[in-house]
Amino acid sequence: MNARALAGVLVLTLGAWALVAIFHEPARPHAPVAWESSAQCAECHADVSAEWQQSWHAQAWNDEEVRKLSENFSNTDCIDCHAPQPVFETGIGNRPLARSTRRAEGVDCISCHQMKDGRMAGTLDNESVACRPSAQRELTRPEACGGCHNQHGTVDQWKASRYAQPGPEFRDCIACHMPYRDPSDPTKGRIHVMHGGHDIELVRSAVSLRAERTNDAIVVEVENIGAGHNYPTDERSRASDVFWRPLAADGRAGEWRKLYRFRNPYRFEVGEPNTELPAGQKVTLSIEDESAKGSVEVALFYKLSPYYAVPDKPDPEREAKLVHSVQVSP
């Protein structure tokens, strides 16, 4: 292409751009919408809404366990976090307050995204669509989750961990709990299932279990290798138990025996110690028992509810989820 042709193309391009600039009407701001239900969000964001429906945030009001513990929310103290006002309204980092509408939606789209002016906090600015998104860095900060989750100390635990330090290991709440749908293309957004303790694979990646025989005992090590907070991190409900059982030569297994429990007891369980395992730390346990002289299986279980049906005779295989298991030979 010679210089004259190139100049022609350039003139035409500039001309087209000028015409568009002169005659194109900028997008008009959308009229404010009264957000009364997260079902409204699903009209445009069906895929995200479907993800959220699978999340435990969506079950915050409906879950049977919480309804039992709160006496169907007649204990109104529980409403503050289980049906909170939008966190941008109460203020990021502030304690949440109860709302009086759409409680059945639990911790929903509006709880996390709606701002004081009715716009929705997001990752881009666009006033021409119904939710008028506004790019808000605060939306992704741990403090946005902390209003509720730091009531159990989770954000403080993270701040004390190496994952909160700037550098290659830095990982915040959303890095693990809301990963990108497509890591190679962040514009596709983050997964809104917000998986946590209900996802046993995630739990498995948080902790390791090792066991080896020494002279007189079996030494067991449990290490928090992947969680950016304590293992487990919740106060009251979550627990993780180490059990062991002898294995006979014919493969038959003996009864499970409890060795240790990781848990932060609830406020009414006075005097019980907090045995959660902080990020990066390990605990070493010892099995010294005559029946542990032969083959032994050591297992780590995870419980969403801390109690066993028969406390003196727990059945972890039925009442808990298996995290890791190792066998130790004689």
Add this chain to the structure above:
Amino acid sequence: MTGGLAQAALQELFDLAPASLPHLARWLDEPQKPAAERRVAVEALGASDSRYAAELLLARIEAMRTRKNDEAWIRAHCAWRLGQGTQDWIVPRLIRHLRYETDHETVIWIARALARFENLSGFDALFVVRTSGATPELRESANVALYELARTRGFSDPESLARAWFAADPRLASPALSPARQLEIWRVIAGFAEWQLRGVDDGRFTLARENRAAAELLAQALADSDRYVRTHAAQALERMGARGASAADALLALLDDREAGIFAAEALGGIGAKQAESALISRLEPQHSLEMRTAAARGLAALSLPSSVAALRKFTTEDAPRDLRFATTCALLRCAPAEASNAQVLFILDDYATESGETATSEPALRAWLAAHAPERIADWDRAQSAGAIARIALRAALAREALASSAK
């Protein structure tokens, strides 16, 4: 030593050696000391009836929260002795501790100590110990305490006295609060601004069980500059019920507070402020936020005034926002249960029976409707309470559906 001689000796001890009090308090923490000596220490501290000594006794009771449930007898003894004194400022601290206390004997003595200052909030705990106390002796002790407290206040049985307490019956004494007790209450109110919910929950629990006079302090707190203080003060008043009635004007003034107004609306219903009816009705209108409209309907439901019916009806139609329609229909069932249509009852019943139901709102509405339509089934409804949070919903929903089917015939 007993009686007057012991009292004289203790008085001399306090006069000559006031510094002996902390030494005596230390005995309480020394398990190796003979029990008789430690008991004397409790009695000596109690006999001084000073603010300082009462603080030492309270601290020993409250130590349970940071230690294993050890030496419950010391706590019971301290509670008993505090109930003999005149230090009324211990009331909010004892109410809060009662939330955590696990030793039934201590529970009984704390409830008695509270009653000494005309605070009957320990009744709930006494009823529990009477039913499921650790031993027959403790169950009997709780029963004796309940009847004694009822009789000395002119009531034939503890249930009547408990009802009178919750209804703020004027026959019950309502002593003025000492400056020291007011200070304790202000400390709790100041704690409403804390970030951690644990202390806030304790505060709401404590002040909701305080005497009538505490409502005046909570009313002042409604004008605080901190939104959390205003909000939780309103919630504490709502839970006080009729004992919080003196705060009605302050709650009315809070209705237009953008941040705490919705809590004021519900609190006005909770305290039974009939004078708030028109203000709540006006807040059902569309110029108010949906949060406020729904909260106003809840407040009207709690007031249960037949005169609210016409205003409520406007928002029970299908074109009303679902939350508002639900709250106004519940209110309608409570204000005029005989006037509710079967379709309206079914709308509430369907929500009640689902796993996501607004049970705390719908349950009293359905009970009111059942009482009007099938009063013979109310005993069954009330009995279902003991079935637990989940099972009772199925039982009560079945009762309501049965009554609904009968009324449809």
